[in-house]
Amino acid sequence: MQQPIKKLVILGGGTAGWISAALTKKLLGAAIDVELVESNEIGTVGVGEATIPGIKILNDVLGLNEAEFLRETQGTIKLAIKFENWKNKKHSYYHSFGTAGKSMAFCHFHHFLKRAGELEDDTKLWNYDLNALAAEEGKYAHIRHKDPILEMPYAYHFDAGLYAQYLRKFSEKMGVKRTEGTVASVHQDQQNGYIKSLELKDGRLIEGDLFLDCSGFRGLLIQQTLQTGYEDWSHWLRCDRAVAVASERFEKTLPYTRSIAHKGGWQWRIPLQHRNGNGLVYNSAYYSDDEATNLLLGNLDSKAITDPKVIKFQTGRRYQQWHKNVIAVGLSSGFLEPLESTSIHLIQSAVVRLVHLFPHHGINASTVAEYNKQSKLEFEQVRDFIILHYHVNQRTDSLFWQEMRDMAIPDTLAHKIELFKQDGRLFRDQNDLFTESSWLQVMLGQGIVPASYHPMANTMSAEQLQAMLKKIKAIKREPLSAIPSHDEFLKRYCG
Ligand SMILES: Cc1cc2nc3c(=O)[nH]c(=O)nc-3n(C[C@H](O)[C@H](O)[C@H](O)COP(=O)(O)OP(=O)(O)OC[C@H]3O[C@@H](n4cnc5c(N)ncnc54)[C@H](O)[C@@H]3O)c2cc1C
Known part of the structure; x- marks a missing residue:
């Protein structure tokens, strides 16, 4: 549709709708009008309270004050996820946002740990990770340190309803128009099927050039109207x-x-x-x-x-997250269970992708294809990471866990596991949301111990290796005594 895009209509006022409104208005400014339609009668899904560190970029770009944000959303700090009883009952491990040890030229730290015999003990990696150490002690502070070894990346937990309200206030101040009402019918162009307007129950018409479907699982535009179709992944991720x-x-x-x-x-x-x-x-x-x-x-x-x-819910994704003049964002675009708190991030990333590819001068096939290619890959990478947690388990107490162990997994994941099993090799795929540190923690935590390590870890003597490990462990522990409890931090910081 080679027609300039002047007006963006967002259908839905859940987390997806309000993130989309705030970010598009902030980044595209006066170039487009943004109108958001939400229905008090239908409401929102009302869950989605844990995030990953990328959300800090979103808040920073919007220019939100962190202390105010935490106050307004009753938010807290998240340093990690603690997985309990996943490998087997009574076992637990952290997937922290930090990195164990320090970055070594060309050779990942865990190869040195393997050489020192510490990878066989499934508790030791986290002794070298400040995030995990602080999480275990219930502590947090904003550490400002020049040495990246002491970085403590974090995300938030917040009340999803309060977050949407907070972003609503922010968006309306920037000029987003909010309309309350329930969409009763959708009008399409007779020739090309593009959406022209949404008609509310009371007869009001909301017209637009481009529509974001943030209507939740129902996918009112992308599925109920455009019949885009859904790729089902429930044979891999069986919770429904x-x-x-x-x-x-x-x-x-x-x-x-x-x-x-x-x-x-x-x-x-x-x-x-x-x-x-x-x-x-x-x-x-x-x-x-x-x-x-x-x-x-x-x-x-x-x-x-x-x-x-x-x-x-049904795990999977829309075949085309952008179809005609509709882009599905949030639950309407697909669903991956909240095991790694990725859905809000996928909303943010979808909107950023749209902004990069924004069709100011009209929609064309190559723009849509690029958007859909990137979205597909992103969903698949997250899917693989989540499957890993289920597939690699040693639980013997139910058929559920046995079936997860026995199932055939995507080739992409099987390849990653195989590489790691042999001698601990880990590579971050291009654009993968999860770093090598994330893959390492979950693989080890779920019970995969590599058979060997890379010979680059032999470049120091056994004494030097022990001295290096001792030193790094001490450096990582050192700040802990000065870090207050998480509650103390929240009290001081948020007032
Ligand atoms: C069990 C569960 C746990 C989750 N936990 C996490 C988590 O920890 N971390 C995370 O990142 N994500 C999590 N998520 C995902 C997260 O909840 C969603 O990504 C997020 O809430 C976005 O939802 P949404 O805005 O797409 O949909 P919804 O919240 O369902 O909003 C849909 C909007 O569309 C409107 N609407 C629908 N139909 C109409 C109509 N006909 N007319 C007008 N308006 C309409 C509704 O009124 C509403 O405003 C979880 C999801 C589930 C199901």
């Missing part, structure tokens, strides 16, 4: 439901998300300032909704304060 409930806050606010595996799924615990977010992601062949709800309620560490809510 979640039950979520909020509970009273704990006395101590952990600086990490907990992910606790059960016989037929896993449970999250997300600490916020005013309450905790909890949920169980499960396979409906293993638990009925009632069983899942009872399991979750029986495993809360504090009193439930909301009614449990069951959410059904």
Whole structure:
């Protein structure tokens, strides 16, 4: 459609809708008008409270004040995810946002650990990771240190509803128009099928040139109207439901998300300032909704304060996340369970991709193809990382875990595991969201120990190796004594 794009219409006011509104208006400014339509009657999915460090870039680009943001969203700091009972029952490990050891010229630190015999013990890697050490002690501070070895990358936990409200205020101030109402029908161009306008129940018409479908799982534009189709990945990721409930806050606010595996799924615990977010992601062949709800309620560490809510989902992605003049963002674009807290990041990344490819002068096939190619790869890379957690397990207590172990996995993932198994080789694929450090922690944490290490790790004597490891361990521990508790940090920083 070689027609200039002047007006962007966003359908949906959940996390996806408001991130899209704030970011497009901020980055594209006066070049486009942005109108967001949301329905109080339908509401939002109301979950999605843990993030990964990329969200700091989003907040920074928007120019949000961090202390205010944490106050407004009842947010907390997230240094890691603690995976409990995943490899087997009673075992746990961290997937921290930090990096163990230090970066060595050409040779990853874990090869030196392997040579020193420390990789066989599945607790030792994290002694060299400041994020994991601080998480374990429940501590956090903004460390400003010149030496990158002491960097402590972090993300946030926040109340998703409050975050959307916060971004709404921000977006409206920048000139985004908000319209409340429920879309009853969608009008398309008779010739090319492009969407022309949305008609609300009360008859109001919302016209636009480009439409972002942020309508949640229903995908009102991308699927219900344009019938774009869905690639189903539930043969790899077999959980198809979640039950979520909020509970009273704990006395101590952990600086990490907990992910606790059960016989037929896993449970999250997300600490916020005013309450905790909890949920169980499960396979409906293993638990009925009632069983899942009872399991979750029986495993809360504090009193439930909301009614449990069951959410059904299908893991996979839209074949074309951009089709005609509609781009699906958020739950309408596909779904990967929240094991690595990636959905909000995928929203951010979709909007940034759109901004880079924004069709100011009209939509053309190559722009759409490039967008769809990049989105596909991004979803597949995240998918592989999530499958890894399930596939590499040693649990013997249910058919669910056995089936996960026995299933055929994507070739891309099988290749990565094979390389690591042999002699610890890890390569970050281009644009992969997850770094070598992430892959290393989850592979080791789930129980893969490489058979050997790279000979580059032999470039020092055994004594030098021991001295180096001792020194790095001491450097990583050293700041801990001066770092306050996470609660103390929040009190001082947010007021
Ligand atoms: C169980 C679960 C746990 C999750 N946990 C995490 C997590 O920890 N971290 C993370 O990053 N992500 C997580 N996610 C994903 C995250 O919740 C979503 O990515 C995020 O909330 C975006 O949702 P959305 O805005 O796409 O959809 P929704 O929140 O469903 O919003 C849809 C919007 O569209 C509007 N709408 C729909 N139909 C109409 C209509 N006809 N007319 C007008 N308006 C309409 C609705 O009113 C609403 O405003 C989780 C998801 C689930 C299911």
